[in-house]
Amino acid sequence: MFKKINVFLHRSLLLPEVKFEWLFELKYFKASEKSLATHRQDAQNQLQNYSGSYMIKDRKDVKKAVILFIGKNKYELFES
Numbered sequence: 001m002f003k004k005i006n007v008f009l010h011r012s013l014l015l016p017e018v019k020f021e022w023l024f025e026l027k028y029f030k031a032s033e034k035s036l037a038t039h040r041q042d043a044q045n046q047l048q049n050y051s052g053s054y055m056i057k058d059r060k061d062v063k064k065a066v067i068l069f070i071g072k073n074k075y076e077l078f079e080s
Helices: 036-051
Strands: 002-009 021-029 062-070 074-079
Touching: 021 036, 036 062, 036 074
Parallel strands: 021 062
Antiparallel strands: 002 021, 062 074
8 A cells, every 4th residue: 555645835926036846746655565666657657747737837947856655764755
């Protein structure tokens, strides 16, 4: 079983010095599940799907990242 949460952090007009907005794909899964490579690919595919949405597709200042939580003690973070 895995859980996924998606987070979009957008700029505030009160903070003009912030250069980028961020889209995160967060996933949690047990270490005994599918391979890590499969979860990485799933997360990247999900970010690609979000990138095509009407809210994000025309924005050039959105960075995308994945955070995979593997069991209780490990995690992996990478920019996509």
